[in-house]
Amino acid sequence: MPDLSASPTLDLQLSWRGTFGRVRVFPDRVHAETSYEREGLTAVPMEQVQGWRIEPCDFDAVCVEFVTPEDTYRVLLDTSDRGVAALALQRVLGEPAPTES
Template identity: 65%
Template sequence: MPDPSVSPTLDLQLTWRGTSGRIRVYDHTVRAETSFERDGVVQVPVDRARGWRIEPCDFDAVCVEFVCEDETFRVLLDTSDERVARLALERALGAPLPPAS
């Protein structure tokens, strides 16, 4: 877990059609939370994820998927944030998984 006194290098968040998502990227770790497809806001277990990818969600949102062994957590971001999110996540977590479809 990152030191709470350290600012993230990137902090993206979106409230979209009644759901919320946030991704904070630090030098070597990522923290994320989402309410998409959930009963409330949950912390994404990024450290348990076997990989991540960015998929289209709608014309005005993209979906960052953190793929864990037993489930996938989806964090929605604005389409304009896709490029910077991809670069930051690759730097912190490595290359993305191939597309789901």
């Protein structure tokens, strides 16, 4: 059972053009939430995630894509956070899925 009192090893968030995204990486799990392409702030159902990747979204943002059987959840982050996010996510979730582009 994960230690829910533990502090995240990485906590990234971005408010971008009216949307919000946050990725919190713990030693044994990832929590993410997004309002990008959503009606409101939505928690990513991490127990359903089958893969992840980081793709460019715009010149000033990247999308961390969490892929589930039913949907792809895109969490926006600043382009400068791409490298550190990739390293932290890979440590917990394994190798990223192939890019779509």
